[in-house]
Amino acid sequence: MTTALTLLKDVFGYGAFRGPQAEIIDHVIAGGDALVLMPTGGGKSLCYQIPALARQQAGHGVAIVVSPLIALMHDQVGALHEAGVEAAFLNSTLSGEAANAVEKRLLRGELTLLYAAPERVTTPRFLELLDRLREAGKLSLFAIDEAHCVSQWGHDFRPEYRALAVLHERYAGVPRIALTATADGLTRADIVQHLQLEEARQFVSSFDRPNIRYSIVEKTDPTQQLLRFIEGEHAGEAGIVYCQSRKRVEEVAEILCRQGMDALPYHAGLDAEVRQKHQDRFLREDGVVMTATIAFGMGIDKPDVRFVAHLDLPKNIEGYYQETGRAGRDGLPSDAWMAYGLQDVVNQRRMIDESPAGEEFKQGLRGKLDALLALAEATDCRRVRLLAYFGEQSTPCGNCDNCVAPPAVWDGTEAARMLLSTIYRVQQANGLHFGAGHIMDVLRGKVTDKVNQFGHQKLSTFGIGAALSEQQLRGVLRQLIATGALQVDASSYNTLHLTEGSRAVLKGEQPVALRESINQPAGRVRRERGSRKGAPPAAAAGLTEAAQQRFAALKAWRADVARSHNLPAYVIFHDATLAAVAAADPRSVRDLEGISGIGAAKLEKYGPGVLDVLQAMA
Template identity: 80%
Template structure:
């Protein structure tokens, strides 16, 4: 077989494999099964694309890539075409005639990689076509992308993935590679069992994304906090803002747009055409902020997303890690920012408790939520906590909010005991339960109409917490709920309930240590001016004035080519490739050879035009 490194250089224009890529590629080319855990931006697709090309050139036939997303199929097939690789997809966007054409090419052996959704792969018609290929020795490899979808413990479980066991049962001799960016030990074990990968070799990369800075702030006015974050640190840059509800998505997108940002909403309640149009704009234009529910994002390959923000807390660390990992895929500085508060804790607990799932499943989900709450409340390095969840040891990163501006910590044990005591005494006095606001009013000595109506101004703890601010007490309540020392009854208007865990706190046997409520630190790089929209991308920041001019001209040319090909600009060339061209100012095709990201097909297709753009670019100032 052709050496994988020569394929990497010839087709994709990269000089060397990164991390464990070489070992994975060699193992799969040799016919071995593999389970690959590699962070977003780590180069998972090359781990099956290079073996697919190598095995096809050696006469083993086609590779079937199982992918859950139409947009990802379209972009990856487009990128492979740009690199000179015969690839195709089968999905609902094709007409009957177009799908039949792909199937004929497939059976004639004219396709190297075929992308299809799990629902299609497991249909009798498609399996019969694979049988035909297999009988002729023309089925080279199965690549199962986003493999965490097969696990009920994963953050994006899709039942249709379970049927993929048929691939092993029906085509036992065909190697399989399953890939995911996010899986804890429980999810990993479930993937192995569900896909029958017990004999597969596992490749687990570091989960660290050192270019991402992590910041978590307490909610005060979250939309205003978000706006300050974007304007202060990421003006004019591409980003994703995640919200829990469709209503919040619409309101946030409208607010950001009203402040001069190009913000688009995305959620399942929008028409399919609107969603597609917004996604296309996000992928193809610079500086778009996508405000979305989690319906958006999986498989988004846009490399220059500079920030991912959460206005509401996700369900678990896997979801948080997967979503924040969409920032900085190009390896340049990026930010993960989240605002969360007491109501987030209440809402997530309620969703678990009210779900129709069995108690065992609920218990696992509560444990996953607890881990995310611990990350949010942490006073030590966020990255150490995050990587520790995936079983990886690390040292303080110096690039998260807690490392950059270590928070002050205060002992909230006295406040916690007084809150729990107030809840107990109110229930004893009234025989009913009350919500957080009412309990805090009593403890702080606020004689509201409701407090007086129920006679709670005569409760012995009334006014005992006058020295505590509302923000401090909310922080105490948040941690008590997070640790199970207090519960929220969703069936009774979110009233507070004592639990078995309340006793240890009431007796002073369990300390409650909290971070001081302070203004959010930046947690990352800052812009010189909030409205500076003309600042060059980080990848081009080190260029001379003439280099900047060449980079700008190359980006404009790339945009024209991308529009003509109906592809995202980064599929033509990444920013890093354009920056390298701009820095070197090549004068010949030979000068372009060896620049990362320029393979043989792209050199042939675009080399002369690139040289023309470089030669005609203004000299700079």
């Protein structure tokens, strides 16, 4: 691995590999196929970029990188240029003339890496280019990024990825590396099958992101809860807020702006130019909050996202993990915060039930949703449950809301039996089904016009749950729906229906344990951590006051350089690198050598500028 270590240090400026990187890189350099599962921020890109450099030096030619997003290609190619690596992309942003120029450079052997989308890679024209490279012995390797997109069980399924099997069929001797941050066993099997990676070596890293604190609160007033969370812990910091609908995205962005935050909306209904402008601002500016649907996020490499918030329940744990993983890519403390309630459960169930997919597929989706609901309702360590979903055993983390402030638990079995009995009695009395609100009114003995209209005050279950609060009953309902003991009929005003699973609960054979409150623990977590208002950026938290001033000056210099290069600031230098420079207070270019993140090309290109900034402050 001497060559790979030398490349890591000289080109990228890092002194050592992390986790399984060295083993993966060694395997791919030697020509082996690989499936790599590594969490967001774990350094997946280096696992194919360094083999591409090493194999080119050995005379094997160019590496082809299949990447799903134009913006991601642009930034990754820009980052490679900054590191002194010859790379290019072929996508729809290029004119015909520019695309021809890239193809000529490719055939002349001037590129180390070429990025392209799956739709382009599988076209006859592109395959003809690959044929010519193979005939010349100049096709080094294929890297398939975001490989979970090949699976119908993945959260970002793209049918175009399945056509990538042609790479194995047509270029059998060229090594392939498929990479993803999220794949449970079902998704992993799909990737292997559809990309024909049966003989590939699988590298599965820990899915743990210990710097991320997971907190889930029960929805009461979600917008106000979000505001308290951001203002209390992440004022002035970059973050992402996910909402389910486009309308909600617009509303929340407007509310955040009225509160003085720099917030932008992002969803598929916006004009492409507006989406690109907002994404560019998020990537290139400090402290921007992006309010978005899941249309935003795949391939977002911004390292200093300090929080990811969900105002609506995602569809499954893979989506949740992928989205929360966009926080804290720099390894510094970050938050994954979510608010969810009964309506979230109803909505997700309805979307599955109304899907035109086959019953077997729907059953798979329900199982994935159930796993996420179990995480949300959990009273034990959230990280243990999250990692267990991906087949990884762990111990309580001490850093999620349940660990920091364990919630009180109450036995909801009797409440669940009363609730199911009420649903049965109401249906039996009138031959009609009713929604959650009315059922809770009957159970709690609340006399309403509807109760009087249908004579439900005469039922034996009327008022037997008077001691239970509406919040408690909503918790019971959530769990009964989540476990399939109750069904919601979305086609009939979200009415409640008993199922086969109701019987075990009614007989007392199925216990129902519930957390007393989901709000209170998260509040205690916030108070313990304290407000970050006026606090220095996370990367500079451990610096002296003088070093923090140097850090701020270096960030301002970096912003100017990034604007002039039309690149995100972190492509020039990560915050962690600037913090290390600020702490070292170097006086010469030699003093900058060995600082993590400063390779040979960046040292030559930016070393004098960095020293000028520091000398101006001396």
